[in-house]
């Protein structure tokens with residue numbers, strides 16, 4: 107079957123009545139027609155992962171969004187990820203299957219609240235974890251992801267206070283890894299990772315003493331201390347490829363996919379309850395509807411777009427580390443005409 111605009115159905119619920127293979131066929135046909143690419147986060151439902159052109163962690167997905175030649179990006183993840191894709195590819199149409207798929211951690215900090223914190227710490231550099239709104243990114247000096255937070259913090263001069271938003275656990279991990287004592291952490295967290303507890307880790311270790319324990323840095327410090335490896339979701343996929351037995355301290359979606367890919371290996375979730383309901387809001391039916399109707403489009407205010415692009419680009423360009431502000435930037439900054447940037451080029 108090749109889908110045409112005339113055979114499209116009205117609502118996502120109408121699509122939910124179709125069999126899964128018909129939905130997959132429709133998604134593939136429409137994707138071709140629109141020259142679209144489907145980007146899927148590692149926590150998506152397995153059936154969404156199977157129709158994604160690119161799967162990855164936040165950093166990999168950002169890079170893919172910046173590089174793709176497609177005209178349309180369909181983002182199967184949460185809202186801040188689709189915003190990031192739009193920031194990095196402003197000329198492209200960015201769609202989400204369900205606009206309500208937000209990240210509660212990102213919602214911990216608003217632009218106004220961050221401005222107030224910045225006013226209390228003049229001269230500090232602001233690091234925004236990518237799990238934040240585009241508005242917050244635009245107010246920040248540089249972004250980071252779970253896989254480069256330590257490197258981003260290291261790129262900022264040691265004597266400069268860092269305001270780290272919104273994840274207190276990732277901030278604590280970066281502080282511990284870098285030995286920095288001047289990090290002011292926002293009190294936000296991810297409910298999925300913050301809820302994992304030591305008792306669950308101990309029980310999983312007792313049941314699988316041979317397994318490596320791999321934990322995401324959004325988890326609490328006491329859990330990270332007990333982990334064999336702390337890494338992002340993409341880092342976990344690499345570990346799954348080389349290890350025979352792994353206890354995954356992260357969301358179940360990634361564990362389910364690894365189990366499917368390597369059925370003979372021992373892969374277990376650290377916590378059976380670690381499920382991100384927000385990530386799971388995307389379904390095949392909503393994805394088919396989204397492609398057929400070219401909805402929901404993610405758009406951004408141009409000033410937010412510009413500021414967030416600067417902070418994200420600094421992160422993507424980081425390989426060179428800290429670059430001091432130019433003479434002109436320093437002059438504007440001293441005159442209060444430029445917000446004090448971290449100076450990463």
Ligand code: 13P
Pocket residue numbers: 148162163164165237251252253296324337338339340
């Ligand atoms: P990763 O960047 O490691 O994929 O994490 C994103 C996320 O939302 C984790 O909860």
Ligand code: SF4
Pocket residue numbers: 184208209210211212237296297298299324357382384385
């Ligand atoms: Fe946000 Fe946590 Fe869900 Fe990731 S797992 S999208 S940080 S709520």
